[in-house]
Amino acid sequence: MENITTGHWIFAGIFAxxxxxxxxxxxxxxxxxxxxxxxxxxxxxxxxxxxxxxVLFVFKRIM
Numbered sequence: 001m002e003n004i005t006t007g008h009w010i011f012a013g014i015f016a017x018x019x020x021x022x023x024x025x026x027x028x029x030x031x032x033x034x035x036x037x038x039x040x041x042x043x044x045x046x047x048x049x050x051x052x053x054x055v056l057f058v059f060k061r062i063m
Contacts, residue, residue: 027034
């Protein structure tokens with residue numbers, strides 16, 4: 001951490017802002033396609049997370 005200068009922090013901040021801006025722009029541009037192709041995906045992801053946590057809990061109890 002001794003070699004990190006103010007210039008590095010400025011670059012990191014500008015890069016983070018630019019990256020997040022582009023990410024947001026791309027997501028908004030494809031929002032209509034996301035609604036068509038990924039409808040109901042949130043429920044499936046939530047169910048998968050709950051099942052995974054349950055399986056991990058059961059295996060931890062067995063071991």
